[in-house]
Amino acid sequence: MEFRQLKYFVAVAEELHFGRASETLHLSQPALSKQIQALENSLEIQLLERTKHWVKLTPAGQKFLETARRVLREVEEGIQVTRQVADGQSGRVRIGLTEATLFSLAPKIFSTYRERYPQVDLILSSGGTEAHVEQLRTHQIDVGLVYLPIREPSLAIYPLYEETYIAALSASHPLARQKQLSIASLADQPLVGYPRSLAPVLYADFIKCCERAGFVPNIVQEAALAQTRLGLAAAGVGIAFVLADLQNLSAKGVVYRPLSDDFPKLKLAVAWRQNESSPVVQEFIKVIRAIVLSQLSA
Known part of the structure; x- marks a missing residue:
């Protein structure tokens, strides 16, 4: 038949x-x-x-x-x-997000993409760069927002923009009276840092910046989540560092202060597999690039 x-x-x-x-x-x-x-x-x-x-x-x-x-x-x-x-009109895209992009870039990306492609399912997860690279390599996610540098030949990388860190400290902290904090002003101050295992390059760059300023940073606590670092700062445990995009997070008793230009910055990028053939994934990447370009030119 x-x-x-x-x-x-x-x-x-x-x-x-x-x-x-x-x-x-x-x-x-x-x-x-x-x-x-x-x-x-x-x-x-x-x-x-x-x-x-x-x-x-x-x-x-x-x-x-x-x-x-x-x-x-x-x-x-x-x-x-x-x-x-x-045609990239239907299917599924699994996305790995960083903590900062959850509150900054991601909402605009998802609202724009869902408006254009309502029949595509977006499956979201969050984590660090090393986790996203491994998940891409093992086909657990399709697209990852990651921080450079990355040395993984199986991945295609498109740099997006630099993310700047700011200091978060208790409103009663003596340095809260300053409009901007320099690296040198952090000497002898208890600090709440980001775990080395989640951002080894950033961690190493921060240590080098402090050493160039003539001191070894006094990191009294490490916390992966920004909300945790903000809570520790509010409790007076130490000065915490969060990405500038997160300063809109509500944190009672915390003030934010910009850091001097020599503080390390993170280079955000979007990563996907070199041999990725899914039209829906390719369309998702195009939306990310277009949104970032429009923001940078605004």
Whole structure:
């Protein structure tokens, strides 16, 4: 049985006339009759009763018509979905986010993408750069927002912009009276840092900055989550560092102060697999790049 034979049978069953059906199908009447006969032979079932003057469905033909219509409908729906996937209109994208982008870049990306591609499912997770690189390598996510540098030849990398750190400290801290904090002003101050394991390059750059200023930083506590670092700063445990995009987070008793230009910055990038062929993933990356470019030019 061939797929086209189902279409031919439905046309004849609906018209109950070979001549009219052949015109609808743009097929000669003898060819149409031959295809219907071939369908009946393959099924070993008589679907139509016909004479020179009339055509009607057998009871088996009436039942088969329901099946044929359902198959044709499901195939058409399948073709439509397949075309949507091929055009980047339908499917799934798994995204790994950094903590800062959850509150800054991500909302704009997701609202824009969902407006353009409402049939694509976005599955979100958060984590550090090393985790995202491993998840990309092992196909656990499709796109990752990461911090440079990255040395992973299997990934394509597109730099986005630099993220700046600011200091978060208790409103009662003596340095809270200053409008800006220099690296040197952090000497002998208890500090709340970011774990070395989650940002080894950033950690090393910060240590080097402090050493150039003539001191070894007094890191009394480390915390991966910005909310935790802010809580420790509010409690007076030490001066914490968070990305500037997070300063809108509500933290009672905390004030934010910019840091001098020599404080390390993070270079945000979007990463995906070099051999990524999914149209929905490629479209998602295009949206990220377009949004960042529009923000930078604004």
